[in-house]
Amino acid sequence: MTPRQIRQFNHDLLKWFHEKGRSLPWRETNNPYYIWVSEIMLQQTQVNTVIPYYNRFISRFPTLHALAEAQEESVLKSWEGLGYYSRARNLQKGVREVAEKYNGQVPDDKDKLLSIHGIGPYTAGALLSIAFSEPEPAVDGNVMRVMSRIFLIDDDIAKAKAKKEFENVVQELIAEADPRAFNQSLMDLGAMICHPKNPECPECPVRNHCRAYDEGVQTEYPVKSGKAKPKTADYAVLLISDSEGKILIEQRPDSGLLAGLWQFPMIGESEGGKAAVQKLAGEKIGQSVHLTKESFTHTHRFSHLVWNLSLYSGVICDPIIPGERQEWLPVSELEKRPFPVSHQKVIDWLKKNRRNDT
DNA sequence: AATTCGGGGTA
DNA sequence: TACCCAGAATT
Numbered sequence A: 001m002t003p004r005q006i007r008q009f010n011h012d013l014l015k016w017f018h019e020k021g022r023s024l025p026w027r028e029t030n031n032p033y034y035i036w037v038s039e040i041m042l043q044q045t046q047v048n049t050v051i052p053y054y055n056r057f058i059s060r061f062p063t064l065h066a067l068a069e070a071q072e073e074s075v076l077k078s079w080e081g082l083g084y085y086s087r088a089r090n091l092q093k094g095v096r097e098v099a100e101k102y103n104g105q106v107p108d109d110k111d112k113l114l115s116i117h118g119i120g121p122y123t124a125g126a127l128l129s130i131a132f133s134e135p136e137p138a139v140d141g142n143v144m145r146v147m148s149r150i151f152l153i154d155d156d157i158a159k160a161k162a163k164k165e166f167e168n169v170v171q172e173l174i175a176e177a178d179p180r181a182f183n184q185s186l187m188d189l190g191a192m193i194c195h196p197k198n199p200e201c202p203e204c205p206v207r208n209h210c211r212a213y214d215e216g217v218q219t220e221y222p223v224k225s226g227k228a229k230p231k232t233a234d235y236a237v238l239l240i241s242d243s244e245g246k247i248l249i250e251q252r253p254d255s256g257l258l259a260g261l262w263q264f265p266m267i268g269e270s271e272g273g274k275a276a277v278q279k280l281a282g283e284k285i286g287q288s289v290h291l292t293k294e295s296f297t298h299t300h301r302f303s304h305l306v307w308n309l310s311l312y313s314g315v316i317c318d319p320i321i322p323g324e325r326q327e328w329l330p331v332s333e334l335e336k337r338p339f340p341v342s343h344q345k346v347i348d349w350l351k352k353n354r355r356n357d358t
Numbered sequence B: 001a002a003t004t005c006g007g008g009g010t011a
Numbered sequence C: 001t002a003c004c005c006a007g008a009a010t011t
Helices: A003-020 A032-041 A047-060 A064-069 A072-079 A086-101 A110-114 A121-131 A141-150 A162-174 A179-192 A211-215 A274-285 A331-336 A341-353
Strands: A231-242 A247-251 A266-268 A291-301 A305-316 A326-329
Touching (some): A003 A179, A032 A086, A032 A121, A047 A072, A072 A086, A110 A121, A121 A179, A247 A331, A266 A274, A274 A305, A291 A341, A331 A341
Parallel strands (some): A231 A305
Antiparallel strands (some): A247 A326
Protein backbone atom coordinates (compact mmCIF):
# COMPACT_ATOMS: atom_id res chain seq x y z
CA MET A 1 0.00 0.00 0.00
CA THR A 2 1.06 3.56 -0.59
CA PRO A 3 1.28 5.93 2.39
CA ARG A 4 -1.98 7.48 1.25
CA GLN A 5 -3.69 4.08 1.08
CA ILE A 6 -2.37 3.26 4.54
CA ARG A 7 -3.88 6.46 5.94
CA GLN A 8 -7.20 5.66 4.29
CA PHE A 9 -7.13 2.09 5.64
CA ASN A 10 -6.49 3.38 9.15
CA HIS A 11 -9.22 5.95 8.88
CA ASP A 12 -11.81 3.43 7.64
CA LEU A 13 -10.86 0.83 10.24
CA LEU A 14 -10.75 3.16 13.25
CA LYS A 15 -13.95 4.95 12.30
CA TRP A 16 -15.73 1.58 12.28
CA PHE A 17 -14.07 0.59 15.57
CA HIS A 18 -15.23 3.70 17.38
CA GLU A 19 -18.78 3.18 16.14
CA LYS A 20 -19.15 -0.59 16.32
CA GLY A 21 -16.30 -1.89 18.47
CA ARG A 22 -17.15 -4.11 21.43
CA SER A 23 -17.26 -2.69 24.94
CA LEU A 24 -15.48 -5.15 27.21
CA PRO A 25 -14.58 -5.12 30.91
CA TRP A 26 -10.84 -4.90 30.27
CA ARG A 27 -11.33 -1.96 27.94
CA GLU A 28 -12.57 0.22 30.77
CA THR A 29 -9.09 0.50 32.25
CA ASN A 30 -5.50 1.35 31.40
CA ASN A 31 -4.17 -0.62 34.36
CA PRO A 32 -1.42 -2.81 32.85
CA TYR A 33 -2.08 -5.56 35.40
CA TYR A 34 -5.74 -5.80 34.37
CA ILE A 35 -4.82 -5.78 30.68
CA TRP A 36 -2.24 -8.47 31.41
CA VAL A 37 -4.78 -10.72 33.14
CA SER A 38 -7.23 -10.30 30.26
CA GLU A 39 -4.64 -11.08 27.60
CA ILE A 40 -3.57 -14.30 29.31
CA MET A 41 -7.17 -15.45 29.76
CA LEU A 42 -7.97 -14.64 26.14
CA GLN A 43 -5.22 -16.89 24.76
CA GLN A 44 -6.99 -19.57 22.70
CA THR A 45 -10.20 -18.69 24.51
CA GLN A 46 -13.24 -16.81 23.25
CA VAL A 47 -14.27 -13.45 24.66
CA ASN A 48 -17.65 -14.60 25.96
CA THR A 49 -16.04 -17.44 27.87
CA VAL A 50 -13.50 -15.12 29.46
CA ILE A 51 -15.79 -12.31 30.68
CA PRO A 52 -17.13 -13.98 33.86
CA TYR A 53 -13.72 -15.45 34.70
CA TYR A 54 -12.08 -12.04 34.27
CA ASN A 55 -14.59 -10.30 36.52
CA ARG A 56 -14.26 -12.90 39.27
CA PHE A 57 -10.48 -12.92 39.00
CA ILE A 58 -10.11 -9.16 39.28
CA SER A 59 -12.57 -9.11 42.12
CA ARG A 60 -10.57 -11.76 43.94
CA PHE A 61 -7.09 -10.44 43.06
CA PRO A 62 -7.69 -6.70 42.64
CA THR A 63 -4.02 -5.73 42.55
CA LEU A 64 -0.81 -7.15 41.21
CA HIS A 65 0.42 -7.63 44.76
CA ALA A 66 -2.73 -9.45 45.78
CA LEU A 67 -2.07 -12.00 43.06
CA ALA A 68 1.62 -12.18 43.88
CA GLU A 69 0.86 -13.05 47.48
CA ALA A 70 -1.99 -15.51 46.84
CA GLN A 71 -1.77 -19.27 47.27
CA GLU A 72 -1.22 -20.97 43.93
CA GLU A 73 -4.13 -23.30 44.60
CA SER A 74 -6.52 -20.38 45.04
CA VAL A 75 -5.34 -19.03 41.69
CA LEU A 76 -6.00 -22.40 40.07
CA LYS A 77 -9.43 -22.48 41.71
CA SER A 78 -10.20 -19.14 40.06
CA TRP A 79 -9.03 -20.62 36.75
CA GLU A 80 -11.03 -23.86 37.18
CA GLY A 81 -12.83 -24.74 33.96
CA LEU A 82 -11.00 -22.20 31.81
CA GLY A 83 -8.32 -24.66 30.65
CA TYR A 84 -4.62 -24.31 29.84
CA TYR A 85 -3.86 -24.09 33.54
CA SER A 86 -0.18 -23.34 33.04
CA ARG A 87 -1.40 -19.89 31.98
CA ALA A 88 -2.54 -19.27 35.55
CA ARG A 89 0.65 -20.62 37.06
CA ASN A 90 2.83 -18.62 34.69
CA LEU A 91 0.76 -15.48 35.23
CA GLN A 92 1.38 -15.67 38.94
CA LYS A 93 5.07 -16.41 38.38
CA GLY A 94 5.28 -13.39 36.11
CA VAL A 95 3.46 -11.16 38.54
CA ARG A 96 5.78 -12.21 41.36
CA GLU A 97 8.72 -11.41 39.08
CA VAL A 98 7.36 -7.92 38.42
CA ALA A 99 6.72 -7.40 42.12
CA GLU A 100 10.32 -8.22 42.97
CA LYS A 101 12.34 -6.99 39.98
CA TYR A 102 10.32 -3.97 38.90
CA ASN A 103 8.87 -2.76 42.17
CA GLY A 104 5.41 -3.87 41.10
CA GLN A 105 5.40 -1.77 37.93
CA VAL A 106 4.74 -3.69 34.71
CA PRO A 107 7.67 -2.75 32.44
CA ASP A 108 6.97 -0.93 29.17
CA ASP A 109 10.05 -2.42 27.54
CA LYS A 110 9.67 -5.18 24.97
CA ASP A 111 12.70 -7.26 25.97
CA LYS A 112 11.82 -7.05 29.65
CA LEU A 113 8.25 -8.11 28.92
CA LEU A 114 9.40 -11.06 26.79
CA SER A 115 11.63 -12.25 29.62
CA ILE A 116 8.63 -12.62 31.92
CA HIS A 117 7.09 -16.08 32.29
CA GLY A 118 3.96 -16.54 30.21
CA ILE A 119 4.50 -13.42 28.09
CA GLY A 120 5.31 -14.22 24.46
CA PRO A 121 5.38 -12.09 21.30
CA TYR A 122 1.63 -11.59 21.15
CA THR A 123 1.09 -10.65 24.80
CA ALA A 124 4.13 -8.35 24.81
CA GLY A 125 2.74 -6.53 21.78
CA ALA A 126 -0.72 -6.35 23.29
CA LEU A 127 0.59 -4.87 26.54
CA LEU A 128 2.85 -2.38 24.77
CA SER A 129 0.11 -1.17 22.45
CA ILE A 130 -2.98 -1.37 24.65
CA ALA A 131 -1.55 -0.45 28.04
CA PHE A 132 1.32 1.82 26.92
CA SER A 133 0.21 3.10 23.50
CA GLU A 134 3.39 1.91 21.79
CA PRO A 135 3.17 1.11 18.06
CA GLU A 136 3.88 -2.62 18.39
CA PRO A 137 2.14 -5.40 16.44
CA ALA A 138 0.07 -7.91 18.43
CA VAL A 139 -0.44 -10.74 15.98
CA ASP A 140 -2.98 -13.37 16.96
CA GLY A 141 -5.21 -15.69 14.96
CA ASN A 142 -7.62 -12.88 14.14
CA VAL A 143 -4.90 -10.61 12.80
CA MET A 144 -3.37 -13.36 10.66
CA ARG A 145 -6.76 -14.16 9.17
CA VAL A 146 -7.60 -10.52 8.42
CA MET A 147 -4.19 -9.69 6.99
CA SER A 148 -3.96 -12.88 4.95
CA ARG A 149 -7.15 -11.83 3.18
CA ILE A 150 -6.32 -8.17 2.75
CA PHE A 151 -2.88 -8.86 1.24
CA LEU A 152 -3.44 -12.38 -0.14
CA ILE A 153 -0.70 -13.80 2.07
CA ASP A 154 -0.60 -17.55 1.58
CA ASP A 155 1.91 -18.51 4.26
CA ASP A 156 0.70 -21.48 6.32
CA ILE A 157 -0.43 -19.83 9.56
CA ALA A 158 -0.01 -23.12 11.42
CA LYS A 159 3.75 -22.70 11.00
CA ALA A 160 5.68 -20.61 13.48
CA LYS A 161 7.57 -18.86 10.71
CA ALA A 162 4.43 -17.22 9.31
CA LYS A 163 3.96 -14.94 12.30
CA LYS A 164 7.00 -12.81 11.43
CA GLU A 165 5.59 -12.01 8.02
CA PHE A 166 2.36 -10.77 9.59
CA GLU A 167 4.21 -8.76 12.21
CA ASN A 168 6.08 -6.97 9.45
CA VAL A 169 2.85 -6.16 7.63
CA VAL A 170 1.17 -4.83 10.76
CA GLN A 171 4.25 -2.85 11.71
CA GLU A 172 3.99 -0.88 8.47
CA LEU A 173 0.30 -0.20 8.89
CA ILE A 174 0.39 0.69 12.57
CA ALA A 175 3.04 3.38 12.29
CA GLU A 176 0.53 6.07 11.51
CA ALA A 177 -2.24 4.83 13.77
CA ASP A 178 -3.40 5.05 17.34
CA PRO A 179 -1.80 1.74 18.36
CA ARG A 180 -4.20 1.02 21.17
CA ALA A 181 -7.26 1.36 18.97
CA PHE A 182 -5.57 -0.11 15.91
CA ASN A 183 -4.68 -3.50 17.36
CA GLN A 184 -8.01 -3.87 19.11
CA SER A 185 -9.90 -2.89 15.99
CA LEU A 186 -8.17 -5.66 14.02
CA MET A 187 -9.26 -8.16 16.68
CA ASP A 188 -12.82 -6.89 16.63
CA LEU A 189 -12.87 -7.00 12.85
CA GLY A 190 -11.68 -10.61 12.94
CA ALA A 191 -14.21 -11.61 15.59
CA MET A 192 -17.24 -9.65 14.35
CA ILE A 193 -16.91 -9.44 10.55
CA CYS A 194 -13.98 -11.33 9.09
CA HIS A 195 -15.09 -14.76 10.36
CA PRO A 196 -13.16 -17.93 9.49
CA LYS A 197 -16.09 -19.58 7.69
CA ASN A 198 -18.60 -16.99 6.50
CA PRO A 199 -17.05 -13.52 6.48
CA GLU A 200 -19.63 -10.72 6.31
CA CYS A 201 -17.78 -8.75 3.66
CA PRO A 202 -20.68 -6.39 2.85
CA GLU A 203 -20.40 -5.11 6.44
CA CYS A 204 -16.62 -4.78 6.33
CA PRO A 205 -15.22 -1.26 6.72
CA VAL A 206 -12.02 -2.14 4.84
CA ARG A 207 -13.40 -4.31 2.03
CA ASN A 208 -12.23 -1.73 -0.49
CA HIS A 209 -8.68 -2.45 0.64
CA CYS A 210 -9.09 -6.24 0.62
CA ARG A 211 -7.50 -8.21 -2.22
CA ALA A 212 -9.30 -11.42 -1.28
CA TYR A 213 -12.67 -9.63 -1.45
CA ASP A 214 -11.66 -8.04 -4.72
CA GLU A 215 -10.95 -11.46 -6.21
CA GLY A 216 -13.78 -13.28 -4.41
CA VAL A 217 -11.47 -15.75 -2.64
CA GLN A 218 -12.12 -14.80 1.00
CA THR A 219 -12.92 -18.35 2.09
CA GLU A 220 -9.66 -19.68 0.69
CA TYR A 221 -7.71 -17.64 3.25
CA PRO A 222 -5.92 -18.02 5.54
CA VAL A 223 -3.97 -21.09 4.46
CA LYS A 224 -3.67 -23.47 7.38
CA SER A 225 -2.44 -27.06 7.56
CA GLY A 226 -4.39 -29.65 9.52
CA LYS A 227 -3.82 -31.07 12.98
CA ALA A 228 -3.04 -34.63 14.02
CA LYS A 229 -5.82 -36.87 15.25
CA PRO A 230 -6.01 -36.94 19.06
CA LYS A 231 -4.91 -40.11 20.83
CA THR A 232 -7.20 -41.92 23.22
CA ALA A 233 -6.54 -43.26 26.72
CA ASP A 234 -8.81 -45.41 28.89
CA TYR A 235 -8.89 -44.87 32.64
CA ALA A 236 -10.59 -46.40 35.64
CA VAL A 237 -11.58 -43.62 38.05
CA LEU A 238 -11.57 -44.76 41.67
CA LEU A 239 -14.18 -43.47 44.08
CA ILE A 240 -12.74 -44.70 47.36
CA SER A 241 -14.60 -43.76 50.52
CA ASP A 242 -13.95 -44.45 54.19
CA SER A 243 -16.48 -45.47 56.81
CA GLU A 244 -17.44 -41.82 57.33
CA GLY A 245 -18.09 -41.28 53.64
CA LYS A 246 -15.00 -39.20 52.99
CA ILE A 247 -13.53 -39.57 49.52
CA LEU A 248 -9.88 -40.09 48.61
CA ILE A 249 -8.53 -37.50 46.18
CA GLU A 250 -5.04 -36.77 44.88
CA GLN A 251 -3.19 -33.82 43.42
CA ARG A 252 -1.71 -34.19 39.93
CA PRO A 253 2.03 -33.58 39.38
CA ASP A 254 3.37 -30.03 39.17
CA SER A 255 4.09 -30.32 35.46
CA GLY A 256 2.35 -31.72 32.44
CA LEU A 257 -1.34 -32.16 31.75
CA LEU A 258 -3.66 -30.47 34.27
CA ALA A 259 -0.66 -29.78 36.51
CA GLY A 260 -1.51 -29.11 40.15
CA LEU A 261 -5.21 -29.87 39.83
CA TRP A 262 -6.97 -32.43 42.02
CA GLN A 263 -8.67 -35.59 40.86
CA PHE A 264 -9.99 -38.95 41.96
CA PRO A 265 -7.25 -41.57 41.68
CA MET A 266 -7.05 -42.96 38.17
CA ILE A 267 -5.63 -46.18 36.75
CA GLY A 268 -4.75 -46.79 33.13
CA GLU A 269 -7.21 -49.35 31.83
CA SER A 270 -5.25 -50.34 28.75
CA GLU A 271 -5.64 -54.06 29.29
CA GLY A 272 -9.18 -53.81 30.60
CA GLY A 273 -10.80 -56.21 32.98
CA LYS A 274 -12.03 -55.56 36.47
CA ALA A 275 -9.49 -57.91 38.01
CA ALA A 276 -6.59 -55.90 36.65
CA VAL A 277 -8.14 -52.67 37.91
CA GLN A 278 -8.71 -54.23 41.29
CA LYS A 279 -5.09 -55.35 41.56
CA LEU A 280 -3.61 -52.00 40.49
CA ALA A 281 -6.02 -50.14 42.74
CA GLY A 282 -4.80 -52.13 45.70
CA GLU A 283 -1.21 -51.24 44.87
CA LYS A 284 -2.02 -47.59 44.39
CA ILE A 285 -4.04 -47.22 47.58
CA GLY A 286 -1.85 -49.36 49.77
CA GLN A 287 -4.37 -52.00 50.75
CA SER A 288 -6.68 -54.33 48.93
CA VAL A 289 -10.10 -52.97 48.23
CA HIS A 290 -13.23 -54.50 46.76
CA LEU A 291 -14.39 -52.44 43.80
CA THR A 292 -17.80 -52.16 42.23
CA LYS A 293 -18.08 -51.06 38.62
CA GLU A 294 -20.57 -48.26 38.44
CA SER A 295 -22.75 -47.44 35.45
CA PHE A 296 -21.13 -44.04 35.01
CA THR A 297 -18.81 -43.54 32.05
CA HIS A 298 -17.61 -40.31 30.52
CA THR A 299 -15.68 -39.35 27.42
CA HIS A 300 -13.68 -36.16 27.74
CA ARG A 301 -12.10 -34.56 24.68
CA PHE A 302 -9.01 -32.41 24.93
CA SER A 303 -7.65 -30.81 21.79
CA HIS A 304 -4.85 -33.38 21.56
CA LEU A 305 -6.21 -36.24 23.67
CA VAL A 306 -9.37 -38.21 24.46
CA TRP A 307 -10.04 -39.71 27.87
CA ASN A 308 -12.49 -42.58 28.24
CA LEU A 309 -13.35 -42.70 31.93
CA SER A 310 -15.23 -45.46 33.71
CA LEU A 311 -16.09 -45.34 37.38
CA TYR A 312 -15.32 -47.88 40.13
CA SER A 313 -16.33 -47.43 43.75
CA GLY A 314 -15.10 -49.08 46.91
CA VAL A 315 -15.15 -48.66 50.68
CA ILE A 316 -12.20 -48.92 53.02
CA CYS A 317 -12.99 -49.71 56.65
CA ASP A 318 -9.51 -48.97 57.96
CA PRO A 319 -8.50 -45.86 56.00
CA ILE A 320 -4.92 -45.46 54.90
CA ILE A 321 -2.96 -42.41 55.94
CA PRO A 322 -3.05 -40.21 52.87
CA GLY A 323 0.23 -39.67 51.02
CA GLU A 324 1.93 -36.38 50.31
CA ARG A 325 -0.42 -35.39 47.52
CA GLN A 326 -3.50 -37.25 48.74
CA GLU A 327 -6.35 -36.27 51.01
CA TRP A 328 -9.64 -37.58 52.39
CA LEU A 329 -12.42 -35.04 51.92
CA PRO A 330 -16.17 -35.05 52.60
CA VAL A 331 -18.22 -34.67 49.44
CA SER A 332 -19.37 -31.26 50.63
CA GLU A 333 -15.78 -29.97 50.69
CA LEU A 334 -14.63 -31.24 47.31
CA GLU A 335 -15.48 -27.89 45.78
CA LYS A 336 -12.70 -26.23 47.75
CA ARG A 337 -10.14 -27.84 45.45
CA PRO A 338 -9.63 -27.13 41.76
CA PHE A 339 -10.75 -30.10 39.64
CA PRO A 340 -10.53 -30.50 35.87
CA VAL A 341 -13.90 -30.49 34.13
CA SER A 342 -13.69 -34.24 33.45
CA HIS A 343 -13.63 -34.96 37.18
CA GLN A 344 -16.27 -32.34 37.92
CA LYS A 345 -18.53 -34.64 35.89
CA VAL A 346 -17.69 -37.39 38.37
CA ILE A 347 -18.52 -35.06 41.28
CA ASP A 348 -21.87 -34.28 39.65
CA TRP A 349 -22.61 -38.01 39.42
CA LEU A 350 -21.47 -38.56 43.01
CA LYS A 351 -23.76 -35.88 44.38
CA LYS A 352 -26.74 -37.41 42.62
CA ASN A 353 -25.97 -40.99 43.56
CA ARG A 354 -24.20 -41.00 46.91
CA ARG A 355 -25.74 -43.35 49.38
CA ASN A 356 -24.23 -42.12 52.63
CA ASP A 357 -24.39 -38.36 53.24
CA THR A 358 -21.56 -36.52 54.91
C1' DA B 1 10.09 -27.01 13.73
C1' DA B 2 6.87 -29.86 15.98
C1' DT B 3 4.38 -31.07 20.09
C1' DT B 4 2.11 -30.19 24.32
C1' DC B 5 -0.70 -27.77 26.90
C1' DG B 6 -8.33 -27.31 27.97
C1' DG B 7 -12.52 -26.41 27.16
C1' DG B 8 -16.31 -24.50 24.87
C1' DG B 9 -18.70 -22.20 20.80
C1' DT B 10 -20.19 -22.84 16.16
C1' DA B 11 -21.46 -24.33 11.43
C1' DT C 1 -17.99 -34.13 13.31
C1' DA C 2 -14.23 -30.45 12.39
C1' DC C 3 -12.53 -26.10 13.10
C1' DC C 4 -11.61 -22.16 15.80
C1' DC C 5 -10.42 -19.27 19.71
C1' DA C 6 -6.62 -11.87 21.85
C1' DG C 7 -0.60 -18.33 22.29
C1' DA C 8 3.44 -19.85 25.06
C1' DA C 9 6.53 -23.33 26.81
C1' DT C 10 8.78 -27.34 25.96
C1' DT C 11 10.95 -30.84 23.26
